[in-house]
Each structure stands twice: as C-alpha cells, then as structure tokens.
Amino acid sequence: MSQITLVLPHLLPLPEFAPDLVRALQAPMLASLLTRTNAHERSMAVDTARALPHEQWLARALGLAPDGEPAFAAAAMRGFGLDPEDGTWFIVNPAHVQIARSHSMMADLRHLGLLEDEGRALFEAARPLCEEIGRPLRYGDAQTWFLRADDWGHIDTATPDTVAGMDLTDFVPRGPRALAYRKLQNEVQMAWYTHPVNAAREAKRLPAVNAFWLWGAAAGGTRPAGEVTSFKAPGWIRALSQRKADSLDDIKGALAQDGLLYVGNLADSALAADWGTWLHQVQQLEDKLFAPLHAALVQGRVTKLRLVLSSRDGLAEFTTTAMAQRKFWRRPTLDRLI
Template sequence: MTDITLALPFALPPPELAPDLLRALQAPALAALLARHSTLQHHVFDNNSRVLPHEAWLAHTLGLASAPTEADTGAPLATACMRGCGLGTQAAQSHWFMLQPAHVQISRTHMLLTDLRALQLSEADSRGLYDLARPYFEEAGKTLLHGAPGLWFLRADDWAGLNTASPDATTTQSMTDWLPEGDHARDFRRLQNEVQMLWHEHPINEARQARGLQAINSCWLWGGAAPSSAQGGVAIGDGMPWMDVLASSTQPSARQLIAQPGTVMLAGLISSAQAGDWADWLARMQQLEQEWFTPLLAALKDGSVGGVKLVLSHRHGWTEVTSGKLAQRKFWRKPSLTPLLKQS
C-alpha cells in the first residue's frame, strides 16, 4: 500500500469564521492538495450520536463501529483502549466504559466540563484518586480498573444501553444536556455524586490547587463497548490519554509516513478550536503546512506515495479530499483553500 490518510480533527474551519481564517492562512501545499484533487466530498454529521465526527471516524477506521455517515454510530472505544493499556484479558469478558477524572465549572446557570487536556493529571494523583473511588464502585457491584493517568475503565454489563457523550463533544456545551441517558443513568449519577463528595477538598486536590492546577471534582463516563477484536492501525499525535493507548505508534512524522504509508491522526488542533483561540489555530495550521502538507505534496509529485487523503473535520461535519500524482498535473486548477468554504 502506497496511499496515505491524514486525519486532522478541527482543521475544517467553522463556516462563520472560515473566510477570515483562510485569508490569514498561508498554506500553498494544502491549497494544491485541495484544489488539484481526485475526489472531494463534505459530510454533514448527525450530532445525535453525542460524539464528534473524528471520534466516530476513528472508531470506524479501527473496525469498532459502522461508517459515521450512518446515524448514531457512536464511538465504542473502551475495550480497544483497555487492550492498549494491557488489560485485554479483562476487556474480553464483559461490557466496559471509560471513566475519566474531570474538572467541572459550576455557575448559577449551568455546569461546564473543562477540557481534560488541561488537567495535567500525574500518575500519582490519578492512582490516589482511583484508590479513593474504587471501593464505592465495588460496593455498587461495578469493577473499576486503572488503565493510565486520567483513563480508568468501569465494568457495567447492565449499563450497556446507556447513551453517553465524549468529553470533547461535551466540553463547549452545557454539561447537563450531555449527561448519560438511559435506564441506568440515575445509578451512574448517584455514584458520580458520591465520588464528587469524596474528592471535595481532599488533600490531593488541595495540593493540585496549590500548584495552580484544577481540582479533580468529578468523573465522566463514555465510550461503552462490548469485547472486540479490532486492531490498532492508526498512528496518533498530540492526543488525549485514550487516543494515545489506541495508537499504533506515537508522535509520527511526515518522513516516517512517506517511508511507511498508512493512516495518521494529528489531534493538536482540537484544544485551540474548542477554546476559540484562532490565533493559536492558525499557528498550528502553519506548522502543519511546513511539517506535513509540504513534504506530502512533494512525495505525491515525485511518486514516493500513490495518493494522499485528507480527512478534515469540525463539530458538525468533515471533508474528505484525495489527490494523486495525475491530479497534481491539473495545472489549470489554481491552488486554493476555497474548497474548505464549501461545507455542504
């Protein structure tokens, strides 16, 4: 296989800001890949699945879910993440969810789940909070396992029907609308409340706040999955803990991808876009132009790779564009970023 797929969550600018952002972006290699394409298609995403397009795409790419163009595909990633943490034996036995320590901001009108990337949760803090919470889950008949800092797993066979939302889908929304839904939602909420009280003003959190870090005052349940045999085949860079344990390799480079073509997801744009920090988003896109788009375009032109597919997404959809050596010979197509404006 000589084809390359590069997935870039939140590389697709939001429609209302796209004209201004694209005018500021100097990316001739990306412009050539977009304008001189073999195929280009935009997909509108059904947000009822309560995950983001790139999460549904990743689950499908790993063989864990149907294509994200179909309604309510979700992202059943928990058991695959468990295998990445060396917990494959346990993952093969039952239905598991990911349970992630979190910080919730509470105001008079709403609750907001903050970006989990900002927690900077160490192994020691993660283990300490886990040890405190585990007996409460065991008392409720639920097994809790520690996979990695900030990434735990909850066995809950009877909760398989819960409809949960990913942290990134929830972060910019009113949290109340994205809490688990289903027959056992109250059971989880009861445990969540007990954990919140247990961690409130605990010395671990007091020490974190003294270091200028956010207190861990809640936990987030999502990604429920039955046992699966899917294997990792995506290299992931700049990801969250659950992405890192799924990755076939970490911190990939364009040179490595050209030498050994495959699929890469680079998640570095997510936090900037979620926070609305468009200056940082532009800076990161310029870095992608230098480190990824330029070498991939050169490899395409000299035949080192057969084709390049870009998967560019935002919250409400994604664009797939493919290009090959012959497509790059379409000199009458002037390199342009305007294909990113056509999102429907």
C-alpha cells in the first residue's frame, strides 16, 4: 500500500475558459477523485510572484525554498552528476527572445527544440565568456546549464514558465548585481548572433537561440527532501527525479510506491492557450492515470492520494482515501476545477 502526491501543473484552466472546458470534459474518475475527498483547499497566486504556484509548492515540499524563493539549482546539478561544491549556482536556460514594437517576450522553452549537439556547441561558445569573469559554467543537458556566481545570490529572477509569453519588462532580473548579469548576457548574445548553430537553425526556419535565462539560485549544500517520479518535465525537474516515466503507461509502476509524482504534459498546451489540445491531453490522463489511481484507491493499493493542481493564477489541493471514495451521496463533478 502506498501514499501518493500527484502534482499536475495546469490542470486548473484559466477562469475565463474554465466553465466551457469543464463542460466539454468527460472524466468521471477525475470527478470522483476531486469530489469525494477528506479535505480540499484553494489559494490564489500573488501578482508579484516570480514562480508559478506549482513551482513554489514543489520547492516547499522538497525543502528547496530556504528563503521563501525556489532554489533548485544545486539539487538539479546533482541530478546531472555535477558537484555544486560550496558556491551559489543558478540554472541557465538558452532561450529565444522575440522583440516586438513595444516589448520583448521569451518563448516557451519547450518550443526551442534544441538538439544535444546544438546545445553543446552554444555552451562551448558561452563558457569562456563566463569563465573569464570568474563565473564557471557547467553543462547538464542541451537546455539546462549551471552558472556559479557567489555574489549574485540577491538577483531577483523568475522561472522560465512564469516568463513564457509574457512582457519581459515585468521580469527583468533586478538587484545590486543585475547590471553585471546583463553585461554577460549581451556578450553571450553577440557570440551567438553569427554562430553556425543559429545560422543552421534559421535556414530550417527554427527559432534562433539569442538569449539565456538565469534563475533558481541555490547554495551548494541544498538537497531535496523526498523522491520524485516525473513525466514530461523540464530538464531541471527530471534532474530532481529518481525515476523518470517515458510514457503514461510507465506511470502505473509508480502507483505501487510512496512518493511524489509530477506529470507535466499539460504545460505546453495551457501556456499556449491551445485548449483543444489541452482537452485531448486531459482525456488521455483520465484513461491512463485517473482511472488506474481510482481503482488503486478503491482496492486499497493506495491508502491516500493527494492531488496538487495548478494554473498560472492559483493552486488547489485535494486529499482522498478509499473511505472517502465510498461517499456515494456526493455526486462526482468537475466543478472544483473552476
């Protein structure tokens, strides 16, 4: 028997779309899990937050928010087999920034599609620029690097998903050392501007890698408290995961053991407001995840299930058990997604 916490970013639709989307969903097992509960609560995101609600929750749950802000870098480094030593490290994500007439905007990193050889080549172009000013740069994967900057710890930065599709003016890193960061950013941008990787990408009509995003500062001693299984997660979450599912079918194996299960396949469609795809993906989750979870609860193989659902605007938590699922007088409904 196991106790499972299931984190599902973006399963809460945005308020303006929620009623229509909930009416379109056919997900009776999810409805039962949300309705027949022991406890549930909902909270709204703070307008000034620089991380999405589920990212803040995950940081707290794993003990990676020592000063109240998500501090994922050191733990993610260890997941890639890198030693963060005793310094302060940031996660660095190569990115594409679009310049509009009145503002600039960073695209969702999932759309970058950076291949391993491309990421490695751009990393090698950026590394000497970082190291010549005493900022070691380390490689995790094509889209996840790490920069050591012990005196930049008080730069206010935001997570990439918080920034995706938003006006960058509201999220420009701020703090006493932000100017040094922007100077390094400019030098790397110039090195990448004529880089063969970008020339080849533009020839294929792929977005150029013309910026990098810095965030997630953490001291080297920071370690996660708890185990994670992940599916369709960004590189930094995969690095925090002891187990990684390659498909929804693989998730069923995680239902037999305690732990935290992160399922991130809704992020792409939700951040892009592609609600048709979002509906299709939720229906897949109904068949491949919610139905098996409901069966495991009713049969006693899972003793307690905690659902952590989020949108850009808020977070909802539901706790259910086998006993709660016997509350037949509660008619299953998806209204709690609204």
